[in-house]
Amino acid sequence: MKHATLSRTVIGGLSVAALGAGLLAGPARASADPSQKAPGNGPTATMVVHPVIDTDTVGASSQQRTWASTLGVRNAGGIDAPDSQASYLQFDVSPAVVPGTIVSARVVLTATPDSAAPVGTQLTSAFVSNDTWNGEQVTRYDPIFTLTGATKPAATDIAGSTAPLRTDHGAVRYEGDVTPAARTENTGDGRLSLRVWTTDQNAAARFHSDDHSIGDNRPALLITFRPTTDRDRTNAADAAKDLADAREYLRRLGPVKHDITLPSVGRHGSRLRWSSLDDQNLDDRGKVTRPTADLPDADIALDIKVTDGSVTLRDRLQVVVPKDPGAKPAAPVDAALRPVAVEREVTDLISRTWGTTFTPVTPPTQVLSREIPVAPGQSVQAAIDDVAAAGGGVVRLGPGVHPLTTPLNMRSTVTLVGAGQNRTVIQYTGTGSAITTTLKQLQDVVMKGFTLEGVKGDLGGAIGIYFAGADPESAHHHRIALQDVTVKNFPGHGVHMKRTTDIITDHLTSMYNGEANSLFHNSYWLFDNRILQSDTQLSKPVLGKGAKYTSTSDVITQRMTIHQAVGNGIQADGSNDVRIFFQKVNISDVGKTALWMICEIFSNPNQYTEDSTYAPDHVIINRSSFVGNLRGGVWKIAQDVLVRDSVFDNIQDDLILMKSYPEFENVKFKQAPEYFTDNSQVPAL
Known part of the structure; x- marks a missing residue:
């Protein structure tokens, strides 16, 4: 089904009474008519708030x-x-x-x-x-x-x-x-x-x-009020009607099997913004991807923000996307890691700017001649242990839900492959980390073609994928790759690696992670060297950041998207955070700063550190976009930064620079960069 154009689509033919007839009707209740007169005090308006x-x-x-x-x-x-x-x-x-x-x-x-x-x-x-x-x-x-x-x-x-x-x-x-x-x-x-x-x-x-409910059974506050101005009365009435229309529209749709229209404008002129909490099955534009027959129906929370002038209303609605029993079986996923090509422009710029000081990533070595199939309900850990003991091999997860209550202990030279992100789900309900290792030096691991899913609302602190080498110098993990993998709904980090060298992520989606607090992120790289990220989706971290780089070196990030974050999109900090290349990175609609490159020590972020050692050094930002964020960038003592062919168009500030003097080539700003030499003069952030 071709997806409908959203630019001026409106929901028509519905009214606020369609939602609240049972709540607002009756002689003892206030009228839903915004023009109702209050004796001697002018007109009033009525709204339903959940x-x-x-x-x-x-x-x-x-x-x-x-x-x-x-x-x-x-x-x-x-x-x-x-x-x-x-x-x-x-x-x-x-x-x-x-x-x-x-x-x-x-x-x-x-x-x-x-x-x-x-x-x-x-x-x-x-x-x-x-x-x-x-x-x-x-x-x-x-x-x-x-x-x-x-x-x-x-x-x-x-x-x-x-x-x-x-x-x-x-x-x-x-x-x-x-x-x-x-x-x-x-x-x-x-x-x-x-x-x-x-x-x-x-x-x-x-x-x-009000947990995921729709309709007249929801708890409600029925308010009659006297608007401050005629415009406020109109705004409130229109926003309430457009929100009620949206609720009723979704209720009438019922379970959705095809793409749906999520309008950007309501029938009464309000601006509507939608945000799905499960982009795999329903994205913010209404594109529907039904679960396959081996997976359960998708029960999706869909947030809506309705703005009309001075009035902003928010609600959380529910959409069910039923599984598709007629979906054709997909071809088996090739366990071999697809080569990940770095864009020619990136390699040329690195050669011209950093020369031979930059060391590219080395991919894992795989053993593909030995394979163990695992059906849902069978032990994934036993298969991992068996192929590792035999010198390496492939653990192939069948389609469906693989329940997991204790961490998977990964071993070296093991490839863990599923039937596809929308066909194989590892569903983790335990504590600690879903996929981790007890080895001091893990190496040559590939994970490919599955979804790793935590539990929304469980604050046990579980992390999706966590690998930490034993020693920052002598005992790094080596050569770990994630390809065609989704990690979502973990209260801790989605993906966290530290003291690891040679990391590849290709078509990694890590979203809706970091519920426990703002120190948890969709992805976090700490004391890592040689990272290649390609075609990465790190949007909608719940409280933390899309990506955090602390004391990392020789990093290429190409074609990354971070959309909707409460705080910062990307943070780079820490000693020896050097040679980081951002190619075609798009960050939008974050509540604080899109690209936060600072000199505060990560272990004590509230104490300003006047030391360039702790700020990113040698950074290239090319063909990137920072649009619609509160701030585009805050960079403190970041050195040797080159920005080329990029766009900054943000709400409050485009770029705040504290003792940082980037070189700009063909960069468009909505607001000119602001330079500071005294941290106490930097605006409150």
């Missing part, structure tokens, strides 16, 4: 919590009783979402079919002060919020919020008036944190959460 986070907690202990699949409340003898359960929800009611004065706000929860509480059960809402329910890693797939305090977080009952469960349009719902708290937070930091609990002794209820 949670930033919702969860529940049991007992009298502090807990780290993420999204809960359902929300529970139970009165087992007081709010702090060991078996009592309370639900917590946080909504964004900042002026960017609600641009005006809140007239009324009502929280609505819908009971699940298995909820035990009868109609008439009383529930109440309480306001949780924001310093006792703090957001951590809120951009994660499963955002974390910490419920602190000696027992459950302190909360103050909201007058008027006590109400019974009642039947409403075929569903059982609780609806509590939380207007005073919403008003306070609308003029405060914008975070409205609520606790919902039942006041009836021994009563227990269960509600739908």
Whole structure:
């Protein structure tokens, strides 16, 4: 199916009422008509807001919590009783979402079919002060919020919020008036944190959460507000309608088997930005790749950002891409490593600029005459051990899901090959690292043709692929290659190698890694020498960077893409970080700096180091693009940097240079580079 053009496509024929008819209807509810008059106070507008986070907690202990699949409340003898359960929800009611004065706000929860509480059960809402329910890693797939305090977080009952469960349009719902708290937070930091609990002794209820749900069963905050200006009223109404249209559009599509249109403009003029959390099966443009018959259906979270003037609304929706039982079997993947050619322009520039000081990568040696097949459910480790003991060979993973609960211990001269990235999945649910080694010097390893997948939301710190030589001088790993491999959904690094020489990555996709904290990245090279990266996709790290190079040398990166990052796209730092070539690197839409080359010591990044030893030296950036990021580059004492035929077009700054004086040849800037000689004068970053 030919993919539709997105430039001005809009979703038509839907309205906000299509989503919220059950929630907004009825004589006791505020009208969805933005022109409704409030007596003596001008027109009001109405919107439906869904949670930033919702969860529940049991007992009298502090807990780290993420999204809960359902929300529970139970009165087992007081709010702090060991078996009592309370639900917590946080909504964004900042002026960017609600641009005006809140007239009324009502929280609505819908009971699940298995909820035990009868109609008439009383529930109440309480306001949780924001310093006792703090957001951590809120951009994660499963955002974390910490419920602190000696027992459950302190909360103050909201007058008027006590109400019974009642039947409403075929569903059982609780609806509590939380207007005073919403008003306070609308003029405060914008975070409205609520606790919902039942006041009836021994009563227990269960509600739908916002975890991947679509439609009227989602927890909601129904807000009527008086816009600050007529323009705000129009923006809010249009953004809400376009978001509702998007939700309903996906709901009507149901499971998708072909490419879909993800519009860039809503019917009411809002700008729509989509971000898939599984590009393998559905990318940001709506291109669909169905899993093969050997794999499960793909359940995909799809984020949407709706912007209309002063108003920005965000939501997480869900798309199911069913597996394709009719997919034709693919030809077996050739276990031999394909040669990776370096672009002629790169080799010419290296020869002209660095001469013979640059040492190119050496590929692994393979043994292809010996092969052991492994079907899903059989031991991959046993096959690795067998071919290694025989002097090397190929472990061939069959199509399907290979579950893995303990780390694979790689051995030298072993090739691990699957049936293709969309056919063979190693699904890791253990701790530590999914693929690693106990050898002090691992060598001649090839991994090819599979997907390595961790668990979203599991903060155990697992890393996808981790190899570390025993000694920085005498015991490096040697000659390791990844080709046609996807690594995703690991809370730690996707790929991390250190004290390793001769690394090749070709058509490596490492995405959605680094959930645990900002020190984990899609790829991290530490104390490594001679690296060749070709056709690499390192977009959407959850908290860390797309790529980090610390104390690396003789690096060629050609045709790399990093798109959407909360922080920096690439970071290069550390002693002896020398001879790095970026060819056709495209970095866009990162929240901080696209290319961050600094002199701070990596082990103490908060302390400025006035020492060029710790800054990248001998860097070439050729035919690259840094567009739509907050900043294009921040380079501190980076020496001998050549930038050619590249584009900088960013939001705040294109290039901040601290005692760094690059040479530019045919480089386009939106804003002129800024030069500094005193680090204290460098803008806050």
